[in-house]
Amino acid sequence: xxxxxxxxxxxxxxxxxxxxxxxxxxxxxxxxxxxxxxxxxxxxxxxxxxxxxxxxxxxxxxxxxxxxxxxxxxxxxxxxxxxxxxxxxxxxxxxxxxxxxxxxxxxxxxxxxxxxxxxxxxxxxxxxxxxxxxxxxxxxxxxxxxxxxxxxxxxxxxxxxxxxxxxxxxxxxxxxxxxxxxxxxxxxxxxxxxxxxxxxxxxxxxxxxxxxxxxxxxxxxxxxxxxxxxxxxxxxxxxxxxxxxxxxxxxxxxxxxxxxxxxxxxxxxxxxxxxxxxxxxxxxxxxxxxxxxxxxxxxxxxxxxxxxxxxxxxxxxxxxxxxxxxxxxxxxxxxxxxxxxxxxxxxxxxxxxxxxxxxxxxxxxxxxxxxxxxxxxxxxxxxxxxxxxxxxxxxxxxxxxxxxxxxxxxxxxxxxxxxxxxxxxxxxxxxxxxxxxxxx
Amino acid sequence: xxxxxxxxxxxxxxxxxxxxxxxxxxxxxxxxxxxxxxxxxxxxxxxxxxxxxxxxxxxxxxxxxxxxxxxxxxxxxxxxxxxxxxxxxxxxxxxxxxxxxxxxxxxxxxxxxxxxxxxxxxxxxxxxxxxxxxxxxxxxxxxxxxxxxxxxxxxxxxxxxxxxxxxxxxxxxxxxxxxxxxxxxxxxxxxxxxxxxxxxxxxxxxxxxxxxxxxxxxxxxxxxxxxxxxxxxxxxxxxxxxxxxxxxxxxxxxxxxxxxxxxxxxxxxxxxxxxxxxxxxxxxxxxxxxxxxxxxxxxxxxxxxxxxxxxxxxxxxxxxxxxxxxxxxxxxxxxxxxxxxxxxxxxxxxxxxxxxxxxxxxxxxxxxxxxxxxxxxxxxxxxxxxxxxxxxxxxxxxxxxxxxxxxxxxxxxxxxxxxxxxxxxxxxxxxxxx
Numbered sequence: 001x002x003x004x005x006x007x008x009x010x011x012x013x014x015x016x017x018x019x020x021x022x023x024x025x026x027x028x029x030x031x032x033x034x035x036x037x038x039x040x041x042x043x044x045x046x047x048x049x050x051x052x053x054x055x056x057x058x059x060x061x062x063x064x065x066x067x068x069x070x071x072x073x074x075x076x077x078x079x080x081x082x083x084x085x086x087x088x089x090x091x092x093x094x095x096x097x098x099x100x101x102x103x104x105x106x107x108x109x110x111x112x113x114x115x116x117x118x119x120x121x122x123x124x125x126x127x128x129x130x131x132x133x134x135x136x137x138x139x140x141x142x143x144x145x146x147x148x149x150x151x152x153x154x155x156x157x158x159x160x161x162x163x164x165x166x167x168x169x170x171x172x173x174x175x176x177x178x179x180x181x182x183x184x185x186x187x188x189x190x191x192x193x194x195x196x197x198x199x200x201x202x203x204x205x206x207x208x209x210x211x212x213x214x215x216x217x218x219x220x221x222x223x224x225x226x227x228x229x230x231x232x233x234x235x236x237x238x239x240x241x242x243x244x245x246x247x248x249x250x251x252x253x254x255x256x257x258x259x260x261x262x263x264x265x266x267x268x269x270x271x272x273x274x275x276x277x278x279x280x281x282x283x284x285x286x287x288x289x290x291x292x293x294x295x296x297x298x299x300x301x302x303x304x305x306x307x308x309x310x311x312x313x314x315x316x317x318x319x320x321x322x323x324x325x326x327x328x329x330x331x332x333x334x335x336x337x338x339x340x341x342x343x344x345x346x347x348x349x350x351x352x353x354x355x356x357x358x359x360x361x362x363x364x365x366x367x368x369x370x371x372x373x374x375x376x377x378x379x380x381x382x383x384x385x386x387x388x389x390x391x392x393x394x395x396x397x398x399x400x401x402x403x404x405x406x407x408x409x410x411x412x413x414x415x416x417x418x419x420x421x422x423x424x425x426x427x428x429x430x431x432x433x434x435x436x437x438x439x440x
Numbered sequence: 441x442x443x444x445x446x447x448x449x450x451x452x453x454x455x456x457x458x459x460x461x462x463x464x465x466x467x468x469x470x471x472x473x474x475x476x477x478x479x480x481x482x483x484x485x486x487x488x489x490x491x492x493x494x495x496x497x498x499x500x501x502x503x504x505x506x507x508x509x510x511x512x513x514x515x516x517x518x519x520x521x522x523x524x525x526x527x528x529x530x531x532x533x534x535x536x537x538x539x540x541x542x543x544x545x546x547x548x549x550x551x552x553x554x555x556x557x558x559x560x561x562x563x564x565x566x567x568x569x570x571x572x573x574x575x576x577x578x579x580x581x582x583x584x585x586x587x588x589x590x591x592x593x594x595x596x597x598x599x600x601x602x603x604x605x606x607x608x609x610x611x612x613x614x615x616x617x618x619x620x621x622x623x624x625x626x627x628x629x630x631x632x633x634x635x636x637x638x639x640x641x642x643x644x645x646x647x648x649x650x651x652x653x654x655x656x657x658x659x660x661x662x663x664x665x666x667x668x669x670x671x672x673x674x675x676x677x678x679x680x681x682x683x684x685x686x687x688x689x690x691x692x693x694x695x696x697x698x699x700x701x702x703x704x705x706x707x708x709x710x711x712x713x714x715x716x717x718x719x720x721x722x723x724x725x726x727x728x729x730x731x732x733x734x735x736x737x738x739x740x741x742x743x744x745x746x747x748x749x750x751x752x753x754x755x756x757x758x759x760x761x762x763x764x765x766x767x768x769x770x771x772x773x774x775x776x777x778x779x780x781x782x783x784x785x786x787x788x789x790x791x792x793x794x795x796x797x798x799x800x801x802x803x804x805x806x807x808x809x810x811x812x813x814x815x816x817x818x819x820x821x822x823x824x825x826x827x828x829x830x831x832x833x834x835x836x837x838x839x840x841x842x843x844x845x846x847x848x849x850x851x852x853x854x855x856x857x858x859x860x861x862x863x864x865x866x867x868x869x870x871x872x873x874x
Binding site: 035036037038068077080081084085086087088089104105106109132133134135136137138139140141143144147148149150251252253254287288289290295298299302305306326328329358359360362363365366367369370372373374375430431432433 | 482483484485523524525527528530531532533534535536551552553556580583584586587588590591593594595596695696697698699729730731732737740741742743744745746747748767768769799802803804805806807808809810812813814815816
C-alpha cells in the first residue's frame with residue numbers, strides 16, 4: 001500500500017499550474033492535483049462592490065443570486081439541480097473585488113460544469129418575476145448577516161466612517177434602502193457591463209490534464225464575444241487627517257470595540273515590502289495563543305474576553321489593519337482601547353524580537369504546505385490573486401518575501417501606520433435586548 | 441472555548457464508497473486505545489486526531505459546562521510547560537492544534553509537517569497525560585467563559601438553539617449547553633475538573649486516527665505515545681436513552697431583532713441506527729439537498745421568505761436532533777411557519793416521489809469522491825468510524841446502502857421516527873408568532 005500511494009502521487013511539475021488566454025480574453029489557469037479523482041472549477045469575474053455606484057449598492061451580490069435564475073437553455077433553478085444530479089456541490093460568493101462561482105465534482109463531470117457556466121456567462125434571462133422574489137431573499141440575507149448581528153453591524157458602520165471616498169465604505173451586500181429600490185434593470189445593466197470572457201478568470205484544480213481543460217475551455221467559452229469594459233476610475237482614498245470615532249447603539253449585553261488603521265495592499269508582489277511586514281506584524285500580535293495581544297489583554301492583566309488582529313495583504317482597493325476586542329465584564333471599551341494602544345506603542349518603540357519573527361515565519365511556511373491539502377483552497381488562492389491585479393505566479397514570490405521581512409521593517413510599518421491620524425475607533429453601545437421594540 | 445461541533449451535521453450527508461475506497465489499517469495501541477490509520481505520502485504532513493467519550497453528554501445539570509472546561513484547560517499548561525510555552529512551541533514548529541467538542545466527543549487534532557512530527561506528538565502527549573489545571577488559569581477561564589455565555593445571549597440564533605435543545609431533551613444531558621450556565625461555571629472547583637479528567641481521559645473508548653506521511657511502524661509509535669500515559673480507567677457507561685416528547689411544545693421568545701429565528705424538531709437517529717440510510721436519503725429530499733429540497737423550494741424559491749432553510753439529522757450515540765430551521769422577517773413568521781409545517785407533514789404522510797429519490801441518490805452516490813478528497817476529511821472519517829464502532833467497510837458500503845433505499849423504506853422510517861404532532865417548536869423574535 002505504501003508503494004501504491006507513492007506511485008499515485010504525481011511528482012510536482014515545474015510548469016504546474018498552467019495558464020492560457022483564449023482569443024476572447026478569458027484567462028484559464030489549471031493546476032493538476034491527482035490526489036483524488038475530483039475537480040474544482042471556479043470562474044472569477046473582476047466585478048465586486050468596489051465597482052458599484054451609489055443608489056445601486058449590493059447589485060454585484062444581487063446579480064450573483066440571479067445567476068442561478070435561468071437562461072434560455074437552462075430554466076431557473078436547473079443549474080443547481082443538474083450539478084446536484086452529477087453529485088456536485090456548487091455555490092458562489094461576492095466581495096468588494098470580485099464575484100466567483102464554483103463547482104466541485106467527480107473529475108468526469110467537468111464538461112457539464114463548463115457547459116453550464118459558459119452558458120450563463122452570455123445567456124442569462126434576468127426576468128422581472130424571478131428578480132422580485134430573489135431580491136427579497138437577499139434582504140433576508142442582509143437581516144440575518146448584518147442587521148441582527150451587532151458585531152457585523154459595527155464593522156459595517158466603522159468601514160462607512162473610516163473611508164470617505166473609496167467604495168470600500170459601502171457594504172458588499174448593499175444598503176437596505178438600495179436593495180428595496182433595486183430593479184431587474186439594475187441587475188441587467190451590471191450583467192452586461194461586467195460578465196464577459198475578457199473580465200474573467202477560469203480556474204480548474206484537480207485530477208485533470210491541462211491540455212484537456214484548455215480544449216474544453218475553448219469549446220465552451222471560445223465563442224463568447226468579449227465586451228468593451230468600462231474604464232475603472234482609481235477612486236484613491238484621500239489621506240485621513242485626524243482620528244475618527246463612532247458609537248453604534250444596538251440590542252446587546254456586551255460592548256465591542258473595533259480599531260481600524262489604513263494600510264497599503266500588495267501592488268507589485270516582488271518590489272513591495274510593507275504589506276509583508278504588516279503580515280508579520282499581525283502574526284506577532286495575534287498569530288498564535290502565545291502572541292502579544294492575547295497574552296497581554298486576556299491573560300497577564302485581563303481587560304478583554306477576546307482580542308484579534310487581522311490584515312489582508314491583497315485587494316483592489318485600499319487596505320485596513322483591524323483590531324477587535326470584547327471587554328471583560330466591568331471593563332469599558334476605553335480601557336481595552338488603552339491596553340491595545342499600549343501594546344501597539346510597544347512595537348513602535350521597541351520593535352519585535354528575532355524569536356517572534358522566526359515563529360511567525362515558521363507558521364506561514366508550514367501553512368503553505370498544509371493549504372495544499374485542499375484543492376478548493378488552491379483554486380481560491382489562484383482566483384483571488386488573478387482578480388486583484390496580481391498573478392498566480394506570485395504565490396511563491398509572496399512566501400519568499402514574507403520570509404525576508406526583518407524585525408526593523410516590522411517596527412517601521414508599525415510606526416508608520418499605527419498613528420492616531422490614521423485610525424478609526426468604533427464602539428458598540430449595548431441597548432436593552434428584552435421585548436420587541438426594535439423591529440425593522 | 442470549544443463549540444458544539446456544527447460540522448457534525450455534514451457527516452450525515454457524508455460518506456460513501458465507489459471504488460476500493462481507502463486502505464484503512466487498524467489496531468489497538470499497547471495500552472488499549474483504538475487506532476485507525478491511512479498511510480499517504482503525497483504531502484510532507486501528518487494529521488492526527490485523539491478523541492474521548494468526554495463530550496457535554498457526560499455533564500450533569502449541576503455541573504453543566506464541566507466537560508468543555510476540562511477539554512479547554514488541558515492545553516493551557518501541562519507537565520513542565522506553561523500555556524504560553526505550549527502554544528509557543530507549537531507555533532515554532534508550525535504545528536496546528538485544534539479539536540472537536542460535541543455532545544459525545546471531546547478531543548484534539550494535530551496537524552504537523554513530517555519533519556516536526558516527533559516534537560509535535562510529544563507536546564500533544566504531554567497535554568493528554570499531564571494537564572496541570574492550574575488554579576489561576578481555571579479562575580481566569582471561568583470569568584472568560586461566563587462573559588462568553590453572556591455575549592452569546594445577544595445572538596437570536598444562539599438563543600433559539602439553546603432553547604430548542606432544552607425543550608427537545610428535557611433532563612437528558614443532550615439538553616445541556618456545552619458551554620454551561622453562568623451559575624454552574626461559577627461553581628467549578630479545581631477538584632471537579634481533575635475528577636472529570638481522571639474519569640474520562642482514559643484509554644477506554646480512546647480513539648486515535650492518523651493520516652499522512654508516515655509508515656505503519658511510525659504510526660504505531662505515535663499511537664503508543666498518545667495513549668501510554670493514560671490510565672486504562674473504568675469502562676465509560678453508555679449515555680442514558682433519550683425519551684421522546686409526548687406532546688407538542690412551542691416556545692415564543694420576544695427579541696428586538698428584525699427576523700424571527702425558527703427551529704422545529706424531534707429526537708432523531710443514533711450513529712448506528714438501522715434507519716440511518718432511509719432517513720439520510722429521505723432528508724435530502726425534505727431539506728438536506730439545498731436547491732433540490734422541498735423546504736428550500738417552498739420557502740425560498742417560491743416565496744422569497746428566507747435566505748436559509750434546511751433540515752438535518754445529527755446522528756449521535758443516542759438519538760441526536762432532527763432539526764428544521766429558518767429565519768424570516770418578523771411579520772412573515774406566521775406564514776413561514778405554516779408553510780414549513782405543511783411541507784413536513786405532507787412529506788411524512790406521503791414520502792418522496794420516485795423522481796425525488798433518484799435525484800437524492802444521484803447526488804449522494806455521485807458526490808462520494810468529494811467526501812474523501814483531502815487528508816483532513818479522511819482523518820475525520822477515521823475518528824468517527826472508530827468512536828462509533830462503525831464497520832471499517834463503512835465507506836466502501838456507503839453507495840451500496842444509499843442505492844438500496846426504497847420509497848417505502850423512507851416513508852416507513854419517517855412515519856415511525858418523527859411524530860409531527862409532538863414536535864418541538866421555538867421562535868425567537870416575533871412576540872406571538874407574527
